[in-house]
Amino acid sequence: MDALGHLMSGFAAALSINYLLYATAGCILGTLIGVLPGLGPAAGTAILIPITFNLDPTGAIIMLAAIYYGAMYGGTITSVLINVPGEAASVVTCIDGYQMAKQGRAGSALAIAAIGSFVGGIVATVLLVLVAAPLATLALKFGPAEFFALMVAGLCLVVGLAGNNMWAALLMTIVGLLIAMVGLDPVRGAPRFTYGVDELIDGVGFVPIVMGLFGVAELLIAAEKRQTRMIEADLQKWNLTKDEWRRSSGAIARGTGIGFVLGLIPGVGSIVPTFMAYVMEKRLSKNPERFGKGAVEGVAAAETANNSYANGAMVPLLSLGIPSSPTIAVLMGAFIIHGLQPGPFLFKERPDLVWTVIASFFVGNVLLLILNLPLVGLWARLLKIPFGYLCAGVLIFCIIGSYSLKQTMFDVWVMLGFGVIGYILRKLDFPLAPAILALILGPMMEKSLRTTLEISGGSFAIFLERPVALALLAIPLLVLATMLLRPRTFAKLRESDIE
Amino acid sequence: MRQGRLVATGLMLLFCLVAAWQSWLLPLTDRLGPGPGFFPFWMALIGVALAIGLLVVTVAQPAAAPVEAGDGEDTERILPHGPGAARWFAIVVALAAAAAAMEVLGFRITMLVFNAALAIALGERRWWLIALFAALGSFGVFYLFTTWLDVLLPVGRFGI
Numbered sequence: 001m002d003a004l005g006h007l008m009s010g011f012a013a014a015l016s017i018n019y020l021l022y023a024t025a026g027c028i029l030g031t032l033i034g035v036l037p038g039l040g041p042a043a044g045t046a047i048l049i050p051i052t053f054n055l056d057p058t059g060a061i062i063m064l065a066a067i068y069y070g071a072m073y074g075g076t077i078t079s080v081l082i083n084v085p086g087e088a089a090s091v092v093t094c095i096d097g098y099q100m101a102k103q104g105r106a107g108s109a110l111a112i113a114a115i116g117s118f119v120g121g122i123v124a125t126v127l128l129v130l131v132a133a134p135l136a137t138l139a140l141k142f143g144p145a146e147f148f149a150l151m152v153a154g155l156c157l158v159v160g161l162a163g164n165n166m167w168a169a170l171l172m173t174i175v176g177l178l179i180a181m182v183g184l185d186p187v188r189g190a191p192r193f194t195y196g197v198d199e200l201i202d203g204v205g206f207v208p209i210v211m212g213l214f215g216v217a218e219l220l221i222a223a224e225k226r227q228t229r230m231i232e233a234d235l236q237k238w239n240l241t242k243d244e245w246r247r248s249s250g251a252i253a254r255g256t257g258i259g260f261v262l263g264l265i266p267g268v269g270s271i272v273p274t275f276m277a278y279v280m281e282k283r284l285s286k287n288p289e290r291f292g293k294g295a296v297e298g299v300a301a302a303e304t305a306n307n308s309y310a311n312g313a314m315v316p317l318l319s320l321g322i323p324s325s326p327t328i329a330v331l332m333g334a335f336i337i338h339g340l341q342p343g344p345f346l347f348k349e350r351p352d353l354v355w356t357v358i359a360s361f362f363v364g365n366v367l368l369l370i371l372n373l374p375l376v377g378l379w380a381r382l383l384k385i386p387f388g389y390l391c392a393g394v395l396i397f398c399i400i401g402s403y404s405l406k407q408t409m410f411d412v413w414v415m416l417g418f419g420v421i422g423y424i425l426r427k428l429d430f431p432l433a434p435a436i437l438a439l440i441l442g443p444m445m446e447k448s449l450r451t452t453l454e455i456s457g458g459s460f461a462i463f464l465e466r467p468v469a470l471a472l473l474a475i476p477l478l479v480l481a482t483m484l485l486r487p488r489t490f491a492k493l494r495e496s497d498i499e
Numbered sequence: 500m501r502q503g504r505l506v507a508t509g510l511m512l513l514f515c516l517v518a519a520w521q522s523w524l525l526p527l528t529d530r531l532g533p534g535p536g537f538f539p540f541w542m543a544l545i546g547v548a549l550a551i552g553l554l555v556v557t558v559a560q561p562a563a564a565p566v567e568a569g570d571g572e573d574t575e576r577i578l579p580h581g582p583g584a585a586r587w588f589a590i591v592v593a594l595a596a597a598a599a600a601m602e603v604l605g606f607r608i609t610m611l612v613f614n615a616a617l618a619i620a621l622g623e624r625r626w627w628l629i630a631l632f633a634a635l636g637s638f639g640v641f642y643l644f645t646t647w648l649d650v651l652l653p654v655g656r657f658g659i
Contacts, residue, residue: 054649167553168504171511174546178518178539185535192535193521216594223590223621224583388621389632391590392614396636399597399610404650412598420591427577428503446538454532 003133010355014062014363022059023360026066027367033067034074035379036390041071042326042436043214046207047397049334050404057338058353062360064334065314066367068327069121072270072310073368076113076303077379080106089270089306092278096291096298103294107376108240112296113303114372116252120308121365124260128315129358131264132347135319139344144455145462147321148448149472151441154322156476157265158434169431176435179204180442187450199410206333206439208402208415213432214326215398216419219391221426244296251281251297255304262305263312263324270309270325277305311361317342318354321444326436333440337405501557503577508553515546589620605655610637 013019033044045067052060075090080097093113100109142150159169182193183203194200240248255277262273281301282291291298313324321343323329335342340350347354372379402415425432456462463469522543525536579587597613604612614633623629644650 050644050650051648167549167556168508171508171546171549171553174542174549175511175514177542178515178546181518181522181539181542188529188535190525190535192525192539193518216590220579220587220590223586224579224581386621386623387586388618388623389628391621392617392632392636395590395594395617396610396614396640399594399601400640400644400650400652403601404644404652407651409598409601409653412594412601416591416594416598419594424503424507424577428500428507430504430507449538450533458528458532 003129006133006351006355007129007359009352010357010359011362013058013352013356014359019059019062019356019360020363022055022063023066023364024367024371026063027070027364027371030067030070030072031074031077031368031372031379032070032382034071035077035382036074036385036394039218039394040075040214040327041068042210042330043218044071045327045330045334046210047215047394047401049207049330049337050397050401052334052338053404057335057340058356060338061331061335061340061353061357062364064331065357065361066364068331069307069310069361069364070368071327072306073114073117073303073372074379076117077110077376078383080109080113080299081380082383089274089309090302091271092274092302093299093306095278096293096295099292099294100296100299105294108244108296109299110376111373112240112244112248112300114369114376116248116255116300116304117307118365118369119252120256120259120304120306121311121368122362123256124263124308124311125358125361125365127260128311128318128361132315132319132358135315136344136347139320140348142344142468143466144448144451145466145469146472148445148452149463149469150320150322151445151448153472153475154316154324155434155437155441156479158437159479165429165431168429169434172425172430172432173434173438176438177442177445179209179435180439181446186443186447197410199406199408202406203443205402205405205411205414207330207337207405208411209418209439210326210330210333210436211398211401212415212418212420213422213425213436215394216415217422217426219394220419220423222387223391240296247285247297248300250284251277251301252304254280254284255301256308259305259308259310260312263309264315265324270306270313270327273305273309274302277301307365311365314358314361318346318358319344321346323437323440326433329436329440500577501560504557505554508550508557512547512550512554515543515550519543519547586621589617593617593620601653601655603655605657605659606652607637607641607659608655608657610640613637 014023029048030041030044033039033048034041039047045064048067049064052063055063072089075085076093076097079085079090079093080101083094083098085091085094097109097113100106155173159166159173180203182200184190184201185192191201258277258280259273262276278291278298278301281295281297282288285291285295285297313328316322316324317328317332321332321341323332332342340346340353398415399412402411403409405411422432452462453460463473519540522536522540525539526534527536527540528534593613593616597609600609600612611633614636615629618629618632641652644652
């Protein structure tokens with residue numbers, strides 16, 4: 001069956017009442033998570049994993065994916081109304097979105113964000129359909145050497161984007177890899193670094209660590225800050241002029257392309273495409289001085305690129321089994337919890353699941369548009385929830401999420417410990433994304449490397465004999481070579497384009 | 500912040516050194532190829548080199564003058580401070596207490612107390628709203644997860 005046939009079967013399943021309900025619930029929960037300041041998509045997705053434990057794997061992944069892109073949209077609301085990005089990708093939206101809100105045009109900003117997110121999401125999913133299956137077929141020809149090289153390249157790209165923080169990012173990668181080594185050796189099954197603690201036999205739990213680093217740490221940072229005031233606005237009032245629609249349509253088209261292409265590259269992260277799309281619009285504009293003062297195309301570009309990136313980032317996950325960002329790493333963890341290994345073999349062994357999930361991306365984007373345009377006033381009211389209830393409510397889910405996977409309080413302590421560590425590391429400007437990606441890729445990297453060396457009789461020359469592996473391993477060298485030049489260029493761009 | 504970075508990097512250096520030593524105690528190779536200690540040992544050694552590199556880079560950087568944020572908040576301080584410190588400690592202490600009490604008191608009683616105590620510590624004062632929130636966040640959530648979502652949650656020694 002070709003891709004179109006598989007996709008049609010996927011639609012038939014995704015439109016069944018159960019999966020439609022899961023996608024709807026995921027969109028609502030995701031938007032809710034995105035709206036709440038201090039909770040990004042990574043923490044949100046991790047926190048809500050427990051509610052999918054007893055769903056079938058397809059339903060669980062549909063729901064978690066919907067939570068992911070719902071959270072990506074939800075972050076926009078806080079960016080526009082209180083100038084606080086609900087998640088990192090919405091940082092750029094704050095620049096013009098908040099200015100529009102101050103001018104009484106919050107409804108217009110949120111409407112163009114919803115429309116841009118919808119177009120970006122749908123087009124990126126079409127491109128995902130075209131790209132993912134051929135890429136997975138190609139990846140089926142990969143051996144352990146190529147997979148090891150691919151994972152090294154993915155991790156190095158994450159590190160490369162840390163800019164001036166390259167040393168810290170590399171060190172965080174190694175720390176993540178070492179934490180991933182705790183538990184049973186993935187090749188021989190021998191216990192390592194467990195020190196007689198039964199709870200460590202299965203390793204340090206990925207979900208408690210993510211909840212700690214992203215959920216608890218975010219709450220601890222939010223607890224220190226002062227409360228921000230929300231701009232009161234008529235959110236149902238749209239007043240986009242014909243000229244604004246014209247300018248926004250160009251921004252949406254370009255944002256879609258930028259978001260999707262950058263989504264394909266492991267490690268780029270969601271802030272880079274939104275930043276690049278914004279900068280491009282500013283450079284192309286005949287009146288760049290309007291940017292930063294409420295330019296609607298600035299909001300359209302950033303939000304479109306954000307959602308297009310979110311869907312594009314599914315390509316490396318589904319085709320190669322490589323997560324592009326911490327949130328995608330959490331989704332990958334959810335696949336593994338449900339007994340699935342994302343990557344080329346998933347396309348071969350469970351095409352029903354893969355294509356139903358892909359079809360659900362289309363459905364989810366339509367649901368998001370339907371839910372978000374009329375319900376934006378409701379979401380905005382959530383911003384008025386007092387911090388005490390918000391914090392306690394989120395922690396309830398963190399405790400349940402950490403405990404319920406292995407039914408042990410040990411994981412709740414792990415979550416608390418990593419919450420405090422995450423708080424300190426964030427204050428010290430240590431990037432957390434490389435550690436999270438290393439944590440999920442660590443066991444697979446080790447297994448691939450050791451299998452490769454067993455095949456070669458212990459000789460590393462095997463990497464020189466396999467051109468694909470060699471090419472992929474060249475990426476880290478290129479990253480290291482450009483590390484001295486690029487951060488300055490990036491910093492200069494940032495200074496000149498975003499005040 | 501530089502001092503904090505030096506301490507954190509020093510701790511990571513120590514972590515990598517311990518990992519290298521512990522990996523060394525495992526077989527680095529066996530008759531089939533690399534053993535269980537192989538990957539962590541080399542990763543830990545790379546980590547040691549990186550940590551030393553980061554220490555050198557951090558020491559070489561000129562010390563920045565303390566920066567005052569717009570609202571008078573000192574952004575250079577690492578540990579919680581000011582009015583937010585009480586909220587910070589309330590969250591950490593409440594979480595630790597909940598983790599310690601959960602297996603004895605069970606999810607419902609622990610979370611009832613946790614929710615009420617945390618809401619009060621974080622500045623909420625309307626008692627009826629606190630009571631409603633605490634009840635929903637404990638007994639309500641327990642019912643939702645155990646009955647509807649089939650997720651097992653701890654039941655304490657008193658059967659609650």
